[in-house]
Amino acid sequence: MKYISQENAPILEALEKMKSARLVPFDVPGHKRGRGNKELTDFLGERCLSVDVNSMKMLDNLCHPVSVIRDAEELAAEAFGAKHAFFMVGGTTSAVQAMVMTACKRGDKIIMPRNVHRSAINALILCGAVPVYVNPRMDPVLGISLGMSVADVEQAIRENSDAKAILVNNPTYYGICSNIKRIAELAHEHGMLLLADEAHGSHLYFSDKLPVAAMHAGADMAAISMHKSGGSLTQSSLLLVGDRVSHGYVHQIINLTQTTSASYLLLVSLDISRRNMALHGEKLVDRIIAQVQYARDEINAIGDYYAYSKELVNGDSIYDFDITKLAVYTRSIGLAGIEVYDLLRDEYDIQTEFGDIANLLAYVSVGDREKDIERLVSALAEIRRNYRQTGREMLKAEYISPKVVCGPQESFYGDKESLPIGDSVGRVCSEFVMCYPPGIPILAPGEMVTEEILRYIRYAKKKGCQMTGPEDMNLQRLNVLKL
Incomplete structure (x- = not known):
């Protein structure tokens, strides 16, 4: 052999x-x-x-x-x-x-x-x-x-x-x-x-x-x-x-x-x-750690932004933190993460991984270069200087606990009907609604549609989040289980 x-x-x-x-x-x-x-x-x-x-x-x-x-x-x-x-x-x-x-x-x-x-x-x-x-x-x-x-x-x-x-x-x-x-x-x-x-x-x-x-x-x-x-x-x-x-x-x-x-x-x-x-993983990861730490320090020095790290660790729900992740809280400059994401792409030709309603994620990995890190930091500084807003009403970013009524398979394959999304409150959803990326469902099959969830969906759409999952790709209608 x-x-x-x-x-x-x-x-x-x-x-x-x-x-x-x-x-x-x-x-x-x-x-x-x-x-x-x-x-x-x-x-x-x-x-x-x-x-x-x-x-x-x-x-x-x-x-x-x-x-x-x-x-x-x-x-x-x-x-x-x-x-x-x-x-x-x-x-x-x-x-x-x-x-x-x-x-x-x-x-x-x-x-x-x-x-x-x-x-x-x-x-x-x-x-x-x-x-x-x-x-x-x-x-x-x-x-x-x-x-x-x-x-x-x-x-x-x-x-x-x-x-x-x-x-x-x-x-x-x-x-x-x-x-x-x-x-x-x-x-x-x-x-x-x-x-x-x-x-x-x-x-x-x-x-x-x-x-x-x-x-x-x-x-x-x-x-x-x-x-x-x-x-x-x-x-x-x-x-x-x-x-x-x-x-x-x-x-x-x-x-x-x-x-x-x-x-x-x-x-x-x-x-x-x-x-x-x-053969080279330890050396490659060490470089990623150094690049992200440099970026994190520089972004935090800009002001208002918060690039977070191991200081979040509490030994339980945050037992540890992956310091290669460059996640940045943006709401303190009056912009949602998805808005900063769009500005970086459209105005600075920088494609980050995703933005949600409060955070931006720049994925740093084995192929990143120091000059690219510098370009990202400089762009974020310019965005703060040119686009910062104060006194702007922003939806509180929070986890919405789902009301699970039945299993995903039962709901997905069950008898369903399509309703205008505003009329779906109180009904059991039979499809997915999510922002992608990251692809974590806001609604999953088998969960109750609530007014709070619809408010979050409307806000995320308004801010520019890409909503995926439902049969109606415009998300004007939603599939729910028949009564």
């Missing part, structure tokens, strides 16, 4: 070997190494199209890996401290859904924070599991949802001892971490699995200066967005599995929904990015 180490990239090596073989393609894809679509080849490049290939013996098959993909997944598992790793080409959405569908069947309960990504609730619609929401604590000034309090998790367990799993965000979009190690211990003490949505935490595995990574804290499964902070191509992710879960069963679940025609561009990007982080 050939010895492989973290210095290897098995899928990359196999693709290079395939190219040297000069195969004549009588298989798919139909562009035939780019020759059949000149415009696409001119745009993406011949080197890219030449490895946009189908599964074949020398390249293995993601649905049933026995050679190079298997080797690449074993190296990923080793790098991230997992028993097994799966390469996912449907984004972390598919990894989150595979976790939930592995842990839960129809009617099973799963404990989760309400500020989960829509992918987790989508998984409940698919498998029929029922959420037990732990409403997150809220920072009254910043208007952001925090982590799950251990006491709140303990209460949820006492009241739902038959739950199959607990899902934790590690970290949240804003960098907030719960006490995942203690929550994992509680889950295991009560025969439950601990699942982690680590879409924003792939870098946690490569630095001891950051909050603990899920698999290091005892999680049973973790969904990792390598494309967010690990440097791989968009839509490429990892699903990590511990030794309390059958990886064979997980693979069966993945194959229910994942494509049988996996892109080798995505697969090789995972392989190369894993090698890069395994």
